[in-house]
Amino acid sequence: MLGIGAVQILLNFLDLLGIALVGLVASLAVTGINSKASSGLVETFLKAVGLESQSLQTQTAVLATLALASFIIRTLLSMYFIRRTLIFLGRRAAEISADLFGKILARTFTEIGKYSHQQYVYFLTAGVETLVVRIVGTTLTLAADISLLIFILTALFLVDLSMTIVATIIVGAMTWLLHRLSASRSKELGTAHSNLDISSRESLIDALAAFKEITTKDRGFHYELEFRGSRTRASRALAEYNFMPYMGKYVIESSIMFSAFLIAGAQFLLTDALSAITTLSLFMAAGSRLAPAVLRIQQGFVRITNSWGIAGSTLALMREVRTTTILNREKISSSYSGEVFIPRVELRNVAFRYPGSTTQTLVTTNLVVSPGESIALVGPSGSGKTTLVDLMTGILAPDIGTITLSGVSPRVAIARWPEAVGYVPQEVYISSASVAENVALGYPDGEFKDADIWEALKKAQISDFVSTLKEGLSTSLGDRGVNLSGGQKQRLGIARALLTHPKLLFLDEATSALDSQTEHDVSKAISALKGHVTLICIAHRLSTARRADRVIYLDAGKVKADGTFDEVLDAVPDFQRQAKLMDLP
Numbered sequence: 001m002l003g004i005g006a007v008q009i010l011l012n013f014l015d016l017l018g019i020a021l022v023g024l025v026a027s028l029a030v031t032g033i034n035s036k037a038s039s040g041l042v043e044t045f046l047k048a049v050g051l052e053s054q055s056l057q058t059q060t061a062v063l064a065t066l067a068l069a070s071f072i073i074r075t076l077l078s079m080y081f082i083r084r085t086l087i088f089l090g091r092r093a094a095e096i097s098a099d100l101f102g103k104i105l106a107r108t109f110t111e112i113g114k115y116s117h118q119q120y121v122y123f124l125t126a127g128v129e130t131l132v133v134r135i136v137g138t139t140l141t142l143a144a145d146i147s148l149l150i151f152i153l154t155a156l157f158l159v160d161l162s163m164t165i166v167a168t169i170i171v172g173a174m175t176w177l178l179h180r181l182s183a184s185r186s187k188e189l190g191t192a193h194s195n196l197d198i199s200s201r202e203s204l205i206d207a208l209a210a211f212k213e214i215t216t217k218d219r220g221f222h223y224e225l226e227f228r229g230s231r232t233r234a235s236r237a238l239a240e241y242n243f244m245p246y247m248g249k250y251v252i253e254s255s256i257m258f259s260a261f262l263i264a265g266a267q268f269l270l271t272d273a274l275s276a277i278t279t280l281s282l283f284m285a286a287g288s289r290l291a292p293a294v295l296r297i298q299q300g301f302v303r304i305t306n307s308w309g310i311a312g313s314t315l316a317l318m319r320e321v322r323t324t325t326i327l328n329r330e331k332i333s334s335s336y337s338g339e340v341f342i343p344r345v346e347l348r349n350v351a352f353r354y355p356g357s358t359t360q361t362l363v364t365t366n367l368v369v370s371p372g373e374s375i376a377l378v379g380p381s382g383s384g385k386t387t388l389v390d391l392m393t394g395i396l397a398p399d400i401g402t403i404t405l406s407g408v409s410p411r412v413a414i415a416r417w418p419e420a421v422g423y424v425p426q427e428v429y430i431s432s433a434s435v436a437e438n439v440a441l442g443y444p445d446g447e448f449k450d451a452d453i454w455e456a457l458k459k460a461q462i463s464d465f466v467s468t469l470k471e472g473l474s475t476s477l478g479d480r481g482v483n484l485s486g487g488q489k490q491r492l493g494i495a496r497a498l499l500t501h502p503k504l505l506f507l508d509e510a511t512s513a514l515d516s517q518t519e520h521d522v523s524k525a526i527s528a529l530k531g532h533v534t535l536i537c538i539a540h541r542l543s544t545a546r547r548a549d550r551v552i553y554l555d556a557g558k559v560k561a562d563g564t565f566d567e568v569l570d571a572v573p574d575f576q577r578q579a580k581l582m583d584l585p
Contacts, residue, residue, distance in 0.1 A: 011074050011081075011144075013151070018070035025063045078144075086137060093132035097124045103321040106411075109395045110355055118201040119313070122194065127314030134307040142300045145293045152293075186241060186302045190309025193237040200230035208479075241306055327415045341413070341420040342406045343504040343534035345369040345392055350401035352391060361387050363557045364401070371503075372531050376539040376548035378568075378575065384557040385538045386426065389508050392536065393423055405504065422502030426509050428493030430481025435466055436473040438481075439495050448499060459525045460495035462488060494522060505529070507537035523547065542578060 051059050101124055104112065115123070153168060207223035347367040353360050362384045369375055377385045390396040391403055394410030405413035405421070414421055430438055437445070439453050450473060457463040465488060469475040481489050497505060505526075526535065527547055539545040551568040553561040553575055561571040569575055 011077055014070045014074035014077075018067045018074070021063050021067035021070065025060055025067065082141065085140060086133065089133045089137045090129075093129050096132060097128045100124060100128065100318060100321065102326050103324040104317075106324050106326045107321065108397045109390060115317070116198075116202060118198050118205060121201070122198050123314045123317050126194070126197075127311050127317075130307045131311040131314055135304055135311065138300045138303050138307070142297060142304075145296045145300070148293050149297065182302050182305075186306040187309040189237045189241045190306035191312065192309075193234050193241070194310045194313065196230045196234035196237065200227050200234060203227040203230060327411060339416075341417040341503055343371045343420070344404075344406060345504070345534070345536070346404045347392070348402050350391060350398045350403055352387060352396060352398050360557050362391065362398075365559060367552070367559070367562075369534060369536060371534055374527075374530055374535040374537075374547070374549040376537055376545040376551045376565075377554060378539050378542070378545050378551055378578075379554035379560075380574070383554040385554055386508055387557075388554065389506050389536065389538060393421070393506055419500035420503045422497035422500065422505040424490070424493045424497045424507050428489045428496075430477055430484060430489050430492060432476060432479045434471075434474045434476055435469070435492075438477060438492055439499055441496055452499065453495075456495040456499040457492075459498050460491040461522050461525065462491035462495060491522065494526075502533065504534045505536070507535070509538045509540045 049062075051062060054062075104120065104124075203223050203226040207220065207227075345368070347365055349364055349366060350362065351360060351364045352362040365388070377388060379385055387396065391398055392405070392410060394403075394414060403410060406417070408416070429441075431441070435457075436448075436450070436453050439456055440448050453473060454463060457466055466472060466475075477483055481492075484492070494507075497507075507526075523544060529535070535548075537544065537548070539548070545551050546565045548565065550562065551565050552559055553568050553572050555574070561568040561575070563571070
């Protein structure tokens with residue numbers, strides 16, 4: 001990167017050469033008109049390049065061709081290196097996005113919940129690209145343009161000090177004024193556009209996700225108005241920002257032209273025609289390179305300030321996750337080489353409170369689940385059942401205490417033995433991909449044979465349904481499984497969890513959307529794993545709890561009872577009332 005910047009700066013010498021050659025051409029033209037011989041620097045240069053004996057026409061043609069070649073070569077090489085720079089920055093942006101994504105996924109569920117999904121999408125795409133390509137890339141081009149400006153002004157100072165100072169003051173003052181007027185506004189526009197862009201995306205996604213609810217209440221117009229307002233304000237902010245370069249272009253061009261006319265008038269008044277025309281030609285040639293450079297510098301600063309507004313939230317996220325550690329799976333794998341996963345779960349003095357909550361979601365808990373045990377977690381809504389499962393799976397991190405799976409932390413255990421743990425959440429995520437891809441979610445294509453997927457589907461009692469689909473395992477399921485019922489989604493989630501033949505299986509009300517017969521069949525298939533798999537499930541039906549080896553009753557984040565189904569039924573009156581409500585014998 002530094003090498004590319006250095007090359008861009010060195011290319012500025014080609015501009016200086018071209019400008020000097022234009023001055024020589026002008027000087028030759030004037031001496032030719034006056035029928036005088038070349039002298040001074042012109043004569044010295046002609047001798048150096050072996051043109052002193054050539055005709056005036058040949059000398060002028062050669063020098064003009066060299067000047068044109070210098071400008072063209074400089075432009076072409078600049079384009080080449082800028083392209084290389086942007087390609088490099090694009091790759092770097094992709095790497096930074098991937099690293100940032102990895103750190104986000106290494107965080108806990110509560111930490112991830114700080115931002116919406118659309119904010120994360122924006123941070124990892126437009127935010128990172130703006131930070132790397134627009135800010136870093138523009139900074140590099142600014143360095144090249146500023147160096148070109150310094151080179152040209154230095155050369156002009158040597159030609160005519162007073163006139164160059166006057167021109168520098170005029171152009172510099174106008175550029176500074178433009179920057180003062182546009183810098184703060186540009187950043188405001190960048191921040192406003194990014195926030196409005198995220199807001200409009202969220203309105204769109206919310207409306208599509210809640211389509212059934214908003215349709216039955218005829219609230220679609222509300223989301224339409226929200227989306228329309230956000231997009232209108234965002235487009236206005238973008239249009240205002242896009243106008244800024246045009247304003248700068250016209251002001252800077254006018255400043256350069258005014259300076260040129262001022263220099264021309266002063267030169268003809270104060271010097272002879274030869275000096276005046278030579279100096280004016282130099283300033284005109286320099287101005288042709290100077291004006292674009294000054295314009296790019298002014299626009300570059302505007303682009304950077306605007307980009308800070310766009311990328312500010314991304315930078316804040318990067319600072320947040322800076323200390324987040326991504327587990328080195330290869331290192332973990334080598335550290336536990338040869339060790340077998342033992343499906344034992346142990347909690348010691350574990351407590352947890354959600355950020356912003358005034359009460360403990362899970363009060364200090366000690367719990368041991370032995371290999372092969374079947375555990376049912378029961379209790380009223382909000383008692384801490386899902387929180388307990390999320391802690392045991394590493395989705396959440398305890399405030400105090402330790403949790404181990406097979407003797408190590410949940411995240412380390414899953415990184416070491418990823419196939420050993422299965423999990424079915426309350427709401428199963430279904431992508432628009434095929435049935436096979438949904439069952440093998442997170443694995444590359446071809447990782448599992450069709451026979452493995454069919455086996456998992458059969459255990460989850462959904463193979464009959466999939467076999468009726470026109471394209472079988474290759475059937476696309478639509479966005480978020482729009483073509484599936486709630487029960488079918490749950491059964492696909494169960495198939496996904498069973499695909500890798502886990503030794504430790506967590507079910508968070510995983511059969512709540514199933515009818516009684518299907519729930520019985522699925523539970524029977526899972527029960528067949530008893531003794532081979534450690535099962536921890538949140539039971540929404542007490543029939544599921546009855547089949548468990550142990551029942552753990554939670555209330556207000558505390559374990560109120562732990563024993564067999566009958567023991568807990570006798571110990572907890574609330575559990576007895578639940579049993580009666582569920583019409584259990």
